[in-house]
Amino acid sequence: MSSAFELNGVTCRFGDLVAIDEVSLSIEEGEQVAFIGPSGSGKTTLIRLLNTTAVPNDGSLSVLGNAIADQSVESLRVLRSRVGTMPQHLGLVENLTAIQNVILGRGGQRSTLRSIRDLLVPSRGDTEKIHQLLERVGIEEKLFTTVSKLSGGQKQRVAIARALFQEPEILLADEPVSAVDPARARDTVRLLAELSRELGFTLCVSLHHLELAKEFFPRLIGLRHGRVVFDGAPDLLKDQQLESLYELTADEMMTDA
Amino acid sequence: MNSTSGKWGRRRWIVLGIVILFFLCAKSLGLTPAGLIPPDETRWERAGAFFKAALSPAMDYQDENVPEDAPPIWLKGLYGLLLTLKFAFGGMSLAIPLALIMGFFGSSSWWPEPRGRILDLFLRGAFFGFRFLMSLLRSIHELIWALLILSAFGLSPLAGMVALALPFSGTLGKVFSELIDEESRDASTALKAIGHRPLQTFFVAMLPAALPNLITYSFYRFECALRSSAVLGFVGIETIGLYIELSHEEFYYNEVWTYFYLLLALIVLVDFWGAGLRVRLNSFKGGCEA
Numbered sequence: 001m002s003s004a005f006e007l008n009g010v011t012c013r014f015g016d017l018v019a020i021d022e023v024s025l026s027i028e029e030g031e032q033v034a035f036i037g038p039s040g041s042g043k044t045t046l047i048r049l050l051n052t053t054a055v056p057n058d059g060s061l062s063v064l065g066n067a068i069a070d071q072s073v074e075s076l077r078v079l080r081s082r083v084g085t086m087p088q089h090l091g092l093v094e095n096l097t098a099i100q101n102v103i104l105g106r107g108g109q110r111s112t113l114r115s116i117r118d119l120l121v122p123s124r125g126d127t128e129k130i131h132q133l134l135e136r137v138g139i140e141e142k143l144f145t146t147v148s149k150l151s152g153g154q155k156q157r158v159a160i161a162r163a164l165f166q167e168p169e170i171l172l173a174d175e176p177v178s179a180v181d182p183a184r185a186r187d188t189v190r191l192l193a194e195l196s197r198e199l200g201f202t203l204c205v206s207l208h209h210l211e212l213a214k215e216f217f218p219r220l221i222g223l224r225h226g227r228v229v230f231d232g233a234p235d236l237l238k239d240q241q242l243e244s245l246y247e248l249t250a251d252e253m254m255t256d257a
Numbered sequence: 258m259n260s261t262s263g264k265w266g267r268r269r270w271i272v273l274g275i276v277i278l279f280f281l282c283a284k285s286l287g288l289t290p291a292g293l294i295p296p297d298e299t300r301w302e303r304a305g306a307f308f309k310a311a312l313s314p315a316m317d318y319q320d321e322n323v324p325e326d327a328p329p330i331w332l333k334g335l336y337g338l339l340l341t342l343k344f345a346f347g348g349m350s351l352a353i354p355l356a357l358i359m360g361f362f363g364s365s366s367w368w369p370e371p372r373g374r375i376l377d378l379f380l381r382g383a384f385f386g387f388r389f390l391m392s393l394l395r396s397i398h399e400l401i402w403a404l405l406i407l408s409a410f411g412l413s414p415l416a417g418m419v420a421l422a423l424p425f426s427g428t429l430g431k432v433f434s435e436l437i438d439e440e441s442r443d444a445s446t447a448l449k450a451i452g453h454r455p456l457q458t459f460f461v462a463m464l465p466a467a468l469p470n471l472i473t474y475s476f477y478r479f480e481c482a483l484r485s486s487a488v489l490g491f492v493g494i495e496t497i498g499l500y501i502e503l504s505h506e507e508f509y510y511n512e513v514w515t516y517f518y519l520l521l522a523l524i525v526l527v528d529f530w531g532a533g534l535r536v537r538l539n540s541f542k543g544g545c546e547a
């Protein structure tokens with residue numbers, strides 16, 4: 001198996017603030033990993049580094065075997081089209097329909113003109129495929145509904161369908177469940193984990209909910225002040241790094257309240 | 258306590274200053290309440306006749322020299338409205354594409370993020386160039402544009418449309434660029450993260466997001482264009498304004514009112530249509546507003 005991500009002493013600073021501090025880790029293709037840690041610990045920054053929309057100030061990072069420091073603007077763009085990202089705020093175009101949003105998932109692999117045509121007259125093949133995807137995420141009746149008319153949970157489904165339509169080799173999701181109730185959050189996380197196994201893409205998710213992370217992910221990476229304080233299976237979490245874990249859950253309870 | 262009273266004090270001075278400025282301007286313009294009152298008998302009569310005519314708009318021509326086989330006045334009025342609509346529509350059809358081009362270069366939200374020095378210089382140059390062009394276009398009123406164009410190219414329907422299109426494209430373009438830049442960038446950021454090109458996100462995310470507002474605003478400007486188109490009649494372009502001007506010159510006030518009422522009806526109609534359109538376009542916001 002080859003690696004999805006290789007980080008070696010990666011540091012990312014915003015002015016004086018060190019958001020990611022000399023992180024070294026590697027994630028293999030096909031893994032399911034959850035990033036956990038309190039607010040401000042660097043989860044979003046790590047995800048932005050992994051999808052190459054943020055650049056390390058120090059250290060080396062390679063994505064799907066490509067060292068990103070060596071890439072041109074265009075080859076980085078092509079690399080990004082192979083990695084799906086679900087940002088925390090989903091980033092849907094609210095006054096377009098579900099199908100129009102989902103079809104944009106493949107925009108990175110298509111020309112600008114083709115994307116405009118996709119919005120105006122989607123091909124029959126794409127429409128069928130998107131209908132199946134919406135069926136898979138449970139909102140097939142919303143194919144032609146404007147996204148602004150959907151509930152928070154339904155919008156999340158549209159974002160997941162957009163990521164699936166992209167057919168990425170890796171899917172990054174930043175706090176995918178921060179906007180919904182606990183029952184729905186559990187459904188969404190389970191769906192992502194299932195899809196990752198079913199379709200074979202690597203899944204990296206940042207999560208505030210420690211319980212959900214433990215339930216669905218075989219590997220947890222704990223971050224604190226931009227450093228990795230834990231990396232391993234959930235059942236090891238009890239023994240290893242107990243001290244920082246306690247602090248972590250305390251913080252988590254505060255942010256959840 | 259102190260700070261609020263200080264704010265009040267400052268506000269009082271500003272209001273006082275504006276009032277003083279008003280009286281200074283009024284005085285230098287020779288403005289007195291008496292100025293509204295007609296100075297002599299004939300003016301009184303004329304004003305009276307004009308407003309009395311409002312109650313009895315002409316159903317027939319007041320001009321005796323109009324040939325027998327001429328169309329009835331209401332039909333001529335409707336034809337005038339059609340011409341007015343034609344100019345407004347033609348002017349807007351020219352103005353909107355111009356405004357889209359200028360608005361595109363006058364907005365900055367689609368600029369690629371890491372960009373070379375040459376591209377950066379080009380984008381900034383185009384940005385300021387088009388912003389300047391748009392201010393220039395809209396700083397000159399359509400009537401003045403009409404006079405300039407008519408004196409240069411002579412009286413022609415195209416001249417009227419261009420005179421309307423130029424200042425309107427300046428205003429539309431400025432508002433377009435602002436509407437586009439004000440849209441949330443969440444969607445375009447998300448799409449760039451999955452490999453979309455910056456320009457691509459302009460067409461598939463920013464423009465679609467701003468589109469309902471662009472259409473609503475264009476429609477509002479169409480109502481303005483209708484009024485401006487009528488006014489262009491006063492410099493000789495054939496719209497209902499020309500008929501109003503010609504009848505007014507001959508003191509055929511009843512005819513003037515016939516045309517006024519027709520124009521009013523058209524504007525009310527367009528206004529209703531626009532209100533309906535706004536409700537439909539904004540229904541996606543799903544709010545409780547009627």
Ligand SMILES: Nc1ncnc2c1ncn2[C@@H]1O[C@H](COP(=O)(O)OP(=O)(O)OP(=O)(O)O)[C@@H](O)[C@H]1O
Pocket residue numbers: 014017018019037038039040041042043044045046
């Ligand atoms: N664009 C930015 N400019 C400046 N500082 C930033 C930027 N992005 C993140 N930071 C800082 O980097 C640190 C890590 O932020 P990050 O968003 O990665 O945390 P997080 O773990 O995702 O937090 P949360 O759980 O609240 O989303 C924070 O201190 C934050 O203020």
Ligand SMILES: [Mg+2]
Pocket residue numbers: 043044045088174175
């Ligand atoms: Mg975050």
